[in-house]
Amino acid sequence: MQLKRVVLERLMRYHRFLSQTTKIKPIQTITSAQIAEALDIDPTQVRKDFGAIGLMGIGRVGYQVEDVCCAIRQVMGFDHENAAVLIGVGQLGGALLTYPGFEKYGLMIEAVFDSDPAKVGRRKAGYTIRSTRTLKQYIRNYNIRLAILCTPVEVSQTLTDRLTSTGIKAIWNFTPTSLNVPADVLVRNEHISLGLSEIAYHLK
Amino acid sequence: MQLKRVVLERLMRYHRFLSQTTKIKPIQTITSAQIAEALDIDPTQVRKDFGAIGLMGIGRVGYQVEDVCCAIRQVMGFDHENAAVLIGVGQLGGALLTYPGFEKYGLMIEAVFDSDPAKVGRRKAGYTIRSTRTLKQYIRNYNIRLAILCTPVEVSQTLTDRLTSTGIKAIWNFTPTSLNVPADVLVRNEHISLGLSEIAYHLK
DNA sequence: GATGATGTGTGAAATATATCACGATTGATT
DNA sequence: AATCAATCGTGATATATTTCACACATCATC
16 A cells, blocks of 8 residues: 655654664664653654564564665665756755755756756756756656756746656756646645744744 | 644645636636545545534535635634744745745744844845844744744754743744744744655655 | 563554535525 | 624534553563
8 A cells, every 4th residue: 555644754863863873873674762761752653653664573672773764765766766856946946956965865956957947057966957948858858757846936846847748757846936737747846934934823 | 622733734725826817717616526626535524524613604605715714714714913923044944934825824924033143134125134142032022932943953952942942932943953942832843854754765 | 480570462442534415594586 | 784704603523633541462481
């Protein structure tokens, strides 16, 4: 069965926790209780999640850390490379370009685009900025399946339409708006204001 | 009763949708069905959420857009100003400093800090970068309640400990790690890799 | 190898969240 | 003003998610 978003998120947390922990102190095995304790999750939940991706622990011992990490990477598809384009090289787009963690998850930014003629042709973080007019062509030629959208709100839907018409499979949306897409395109919204709202509410 | 995170997130979506919609075309009222349609949510859900923050619609008409926006802003605490400090002026920290949307939600970044002596004293986006050694002092003097954490992973827990010892109330965590804090401190994690995982899984 | 302590795996129960169904209310229409 | 259609408010129902409870498995110890 398709794994739910909540499960994916927890799997990520397990993976990050185990990676970090083993970097500091190599360990062979870990129990669901230890993970649960560190991440403030119910131990049963951890076991169920592991069960859901086919992991088996051993009584009285726990889980092989190595196995867990591998299984998560595999089920998440991190060992599978995803070629992506980034659209909108502003402050945020620029920051994403230099983010060092992407390749760890198989994400490869192949090319970057911007509508601003003043930016087109310039270089940024090792990329030559291309015109968004060549976007469609590029995506088709290189069979790109993922677009990272960092444009201003005003043009985000226009570009989204153009993207979906190329047959793109997923859009990682960093613009603070909701995008309309066909049902088979995944949109993952990264709205910073959501986090802010939770904080503002808590501080009130 | 305390509103749940899921509700807060939907309230934000309503708010954003209504702000954007009214900017394009001023309207007086809107129905739960219209909102639901646009945001791909169940209409009942919308009504329940509105009910939860004390909004009353009128039969056959819907809700006063103005009222809805006000109520959401108020319940979220956006009209209440929150003074914050930002720690770690790297790529991401820099991008956040120039993000124009914060004040709309009442967030005011008052000062920025970095541990790197090479950065201390320099200016960035209108701020003079301060040494993290003066962090505690500053937070206490100015009664800061929110810290935005954009440091490398290695120092994030150390700084978190220092922050919580000053009595800070919330940490907006942009570092890709889990932070340990006392129960009364809110941590909002903004892990970019969570989004990436959802995408990678979908594309697999 | 028997025994006890500690962990897993999982069905059952509890909780949380979303949807349905429908009476009540309002505005438009005749 | 009587009727109709659209919309809200909300209890009941359905679904999803988390937690509990406990049988079964494994290792350490005697």
